Amino acid sequence: MPQAVVLELAGEKRPRHLGRYAHGLFFELLATLDPDLAGELHEAPRKPFTLSPLSGRNRGIFLRFAFLDDALFKPFLEALLAAAPEGLVLGEDRFVLKRVLATPEGHPLAGTMTWEALKGAPARREIRLRFLTPTVFVTSKSGGRTRYTPLPDPRLILNSLLEKWQQGPLAYGPKALAALKNAFELDTEIAFFRGLRFHRVQAGKSFFPGFTGVVGLKLFSDSLEAKEAFGRLERLAFFSGVGAKTPYGMGLVQPELLAGER
Amino acid sequence: MPQAVVLELAGEKRPRHLGRYAHGLFFELLATLDPDLAGELHEAPRKPFTLSPLSGRNRGIFLRFAFLDDALFKPFLEALLAAAPEGLVLGEDRFVLKRVLATPEGHPLAGTMTWEALKGAPARREIRLRFLTPTVFVTSKSGGRTRYTPLPDPRLILNSLLEKWQQGPLAYGPKALAALKNAFELDTEIAFFRGLRFHRVQAGKSFFPGFTGVVGLKLFSDSLEAKEAFGRLERLAFFSGVGAKTPYGMGLVQPELLAGER
Numbered sequence: 311m312p313q314a315v316v317l318e319l320a321g322e323k324r325p326r327h328l329g330r331y332a333h334g335l336f337f338e339l340l341a342t343l344d345p346d347l348a349g350e351l352h353e354a355p356r357k358p359f360t361l362s363p364l365s366g367r368n369r370g371i372f373l374r375f376a377f378l379d380d381a382l383f384k385p386f387l388e389a390l391l392a393a394a395p396e397g398l399v400l401g402e403d404r405f406v407l408k409r410v411l412a413t414p415e416g417h418p419l420a421g422t423m424t425w426e427a428l429k430g431a432p433a434r435r436e437i438r439l440r441f442l443t444p445t446v447f448v449t450s451k452s453g454g455r456t457r458y459t460p461l462p463d464p465r466l467i468l469n470s471l472l473e474k475w476q477q478g479p480l481a482y483g484p485k486a487l488a489a490l491k492n493a494f495e496l497d498t499e500i501a502f503f504r505g506l507r508f509h510r511v512q513a514g515k516s517f518f519p520g521f522t523g524v525v526g527l528k529l530f531s532d533s534l535e536a537k538e539a540f541g542r543l544e545r546l547a548f549f550s551g552v553g554a555k556t557p558y559g560m561g562l563v564q565p566e567l568l569a570g571e572r
Numbered sequence: 573m574p575q576a577v578v579l580e581l582a583g584e585k586r587p588r589h590l591g592r593y594a595h596g597l598f599f600e601l602l603a604t605l606d607p608d609l610a611g612e613l614h615e616a617p618r619k620p621f622t623l624s625p626l627s628g629r630n631r632g633i634f635l636r637f638a639f640l641d642d643a644l645f646k647p648f649l650e651a652l653l654a655a656a657p658e659g660l661v662l663g664e665d666r667f668v669l670k671r672v673l674a675t676p677e678g679h680p681l682a683g684t685m686t687w688e689a690l691k692g693a694p695a696r697r698e699i700r701l702r703f704l705t706p707t708v709f710v711t712s713k714s715g716g717r718t719r720y721t722p723l724p725d726p727r728l729i730l731n732s733l734l735e736k737w738q739q740g741p742l743a744y745g746p747k748a749l750a751a752l753k754n755a756f757e758l759d760t761e762i763a764f765f766r767g768l769r770f771h772r773v774q775a776g777k778s779f780f781p782g783f784t785g786v787v788g789l790k791l792f793s794d795s796l797e798a799k800e801a802f803g804r805l806e807r808l809a810f811f812s813g814v815g816a817k818t819p820y821g822m823g824l825v826q827p828e829l830l831a832g833e834r
Contacts (some may be wrong), residue, residue: 451758455792460762461723496713500722500770500781508765519762530717 312549314376321405329559331400339389360556433537438566444509444520460519471543474550493536501526513558574811576638583667591821593662601651622818695799699806700828706782722781733805736812755798763788775820
């Protein structure tokens with residue numbers, strides 16, 4: 311079940327490389343419980359979790375973890391709570407785990423939703439996504455070229471979300487998938503964007519370009535399947551993130567839910 | 573020879589639909605001198621001129637016209653000067669032509685450059701373009717769909733400029749053209765963007781989405797031809813504009829010339 315929790319930590323100072331340290335902490339915690347799982351996950355090209363340091367007010371440090379799968383969330387939480395009494399190590403410093411916030415009441419970026427509830431999202435012709443951390447797409451090219459696209463291209467956003475949806479238990483079959491990709495390619499357009507900013511940020515060992523801001527996407531197709539997928543992927547975005555390097559803090563997205571069907 | 577002039581007009585008030593009226597004025601002026609040329613041009617799918625109302629300070633009204641070809645600039649200027657004593661009609665009002673500014677000293681958006689000088693632009697690995705008026709690309713799709721992309725996609729920007737370059741006397745041959753398109757497709761990336769804003773504006777009879785802001789594009793290729801094309805297209809952008817609806821005020825671009833080669 312897709313799940314997002316926010317950890318509130320307290321310590322002397324905010325670490326400089328919080329994203330990288332938190333990534334390390336995550337794998338260490340996991341390795342204490344299940345070294346095989348941690349090793350497998352570390353090698354996996356697509357990691358089924360996102361990890362985002364949140365810019366906290368005051369001295370609090372907030373780390374958000376989101377998972378698409380209980381198989382990862384449960385051991386992580388277990389290891390976290392087991393390690394908490396000694397404090398959590400981020401870089402060279404030790405931090406106290408003050409709270410684990412798991413509901414929207416505790417933190418607006420925490421919450422949970424079943425795959426069935428995601429599937430049951432209202433059909434939509436327009437969705438709005440708030441990209442809270444820099445977001446980028448890997449648009450690789452022939453000849454071993456790796457290229458990055460730090461722009462809210464509707465096709466790239468929707469295909470990234472669709473790919474993440476396909477990792478879940480309610481994946482589309484090949485025919486429906488092809489029809490959706492076709493609709494996203496032919497029948498979508500930017501409705502608007504607001505506050506779009508360019509960034510260059512460290513994610514893991516390298517620096518990547520990325521954008522933040524609010525983006526509206528619209529669908530021209532009358533296909534019910536495409537409108538339903540729009541609604542589902544909007545909800546999924548909160549848990550899956552969008553684009554590349556989401557386990558390093560990039561691509562954190564909050565849907566701006568629209569009132570009713572458009 | 574590519575040429576950009578700025579007309580300063582004076583009148584009682586600024587017309588509401590300045591872009592549309594100015595477009596009409598342009599064709600009327602041309603028709604008085606050469607009805608065949610005006611008719612032909614009006615039907616042409618790609619018009620070799622740009623027309624941009626500039627947001628003027630005070631009560632002045634500034635209209636910028638840019639041409640890639642003397643064959644259009646000369647009759648236009650002739651007709652303009654012939655009509656000036658009676659005043660120029662924009663919508664329902666008559667305006668006095670105060671000045672025709674043809675050099676960068678007179679107005680930063682005016683000037684002229686030979687095709688040879690454009691061709692001789694320094695080779696570049698990075699160019700910066702300031703999109704002064706909303707810019708959009710028509711990215712049409714199969715099945716008669718017309719889609720718009722209001723994003724500074726490097727490939728769309730460069731291919732738009734390349735297409736405009738090909739209308740001039742120093743067009744690339746088929747082989748060089750294919751190599752350039754390939755380099756633009758595979759070896760370019762956004763270097764940065766700044767102040768990117770979304771707009772929806774009227775251009776002619778319809779409304780279009782578009783973006784303004786400053787965008788840097790970088791080239792990864794070591795090909796001298798590609799670097800030379802980067803430099804040439806950066807200079808061309810000032811005269812040709814970028815993207816769709818440039819005869820209605822969209823896609824007005826000012827290159828932010830970089831100091832030296834990067």
